[in-house]
Amino acid sequence: MASRNHLQQRVLAYLFIAPALLITLGVVAYPILNVVVRSFRIEGEDAYGFDHYIYLFTNSIALNNLYYTLYIVVITVVLSLAAAYGLALFMRFSNSAVSRTIGALYLIPRFIPGLVAVNAMITVIRDSGLLNRIALAFGYDFKPGLMFNEKGIILMNLWFNIPFATMLILSALSNIPDSVIDSARDAGASRRVLFTKMIIPLTRKDVMIAATFIFMGNVxxxxxxxxxxxxxxxxxxxxLFTQFNNLNYENAAALSVVMFLLCSVSAAVYIYTNMKDKAWEKQE
Structure with a gap:
């Protein structure tokens, strides 16, 4: 009887989650599978092959686009994390008026629509923008040279990603009790030891989360x-937009798969780090 009741409970549980599972399969799994299959279809023929992937990894223009993207994304991740970590440390361990002001304002960029922020930045940094007009008022013709190259994109990416990374890292730092830090200092730990042996290990997982989402969001x-x-x-x-707009759906599908694989590598690094942390916790 108990076994029958247990079986009924399991069946009932599966029935409850079935609608969500079916929706997930319909709007997530099926489109992904369809794109993967289409990426192997040879255009104009009823056959399948690796032609589109061979093109992506042998054509000089396609390769340059891939390298260019990774270059921008990696620099964005590194600079965002470095700036965010510094800001988070300052806000966590400083009680000055400056740190409190930054703490009250640093998330404002997250509430500005992306299109509005980009257009606002363009009016400031373009060669005939606000910076140039201010410089002209003082007799200088200052042209930042930040438009139509990777510098402007990276600058804009930092605007969007530093507040997000700071929020995650600051949350991790806030979970470290002051009593633990004070005890370590009383035991003779220097600032370098506190940072390398305590703060970095305790915030590593959150840094990886921030890096993963910044990477995936910018690819x-x-x-x-x-x-x-x-x-x-x-x-x-x-x-990808150009390929799709030109009705090159198979090339667009192959490029979508490549983008998905790049994001999967980033996610795998995070999952591996998270699993190592959980294994360490179990050993403790």
């Missing part, structure tokens, strides 16, 4: 490179 970015970048090379988000 396929569209608005910023569309408005601020040159025509060649292009980030792969723009390339």
């Amino acid at each position: 396929g970015s569209f608005t910023t490179p569309y408005l601020m970048d040159s025509t060649s090379p292009q980030m792969i988000g723009i390339t």
Whole structure:
């Protein structure tokens, strides 16, 4: 009887989750599978092969677009994390008026629509923008040279990603009790030891979360490179749009799979780090 009741409970539980599972399969799994299958279809023929992937990894223009994208994304991740970590440390361990002001204002960029922020930045940094007009008032013709190249894109990416990374890292730092830090100092630990032996290990997982989401969010970015970048090379988000707009659906599908694989590598690094942390916790 008990076994029968247990079986009924399991069946009932599966029935409850079935609608969500079916929706997930319909709107997530099926489109992904369809794109993967289509990426192997040879255009104009009733056959399948690796032609589109061979093109992506042998054509010089396609390779330059891929390298260009990874270059921008990696620099964005590194600079965002470095700036965010510094800001988070300052806000966590400083009680000055400056740190409190930054703590009250640093999330404001997260509430500004992306298109509005990009257009606002363009009016400031373009060669005939606000910076140039201010310089002209003092007799200088200052041209920042931040439009239609990777510099402007990276600058805009930092605007979007530093507040997000700071929020995650600051949350991790706030979970470290002051009593633990004070005890370590009383035991003779220097600032370097506190940072390398305590703060970094305790915030490593949150840093990886921030890095993962920044990487994935910028690999396929569209608005910023569309408005601020040159025509060649292009980030792969723009390339994907161009391929799809030109009705090259199979090439677009193959490029989508490549983007998904790039994001999967980033996610795998995070999962591996998270699993190591959980294994360490179990040993403790």
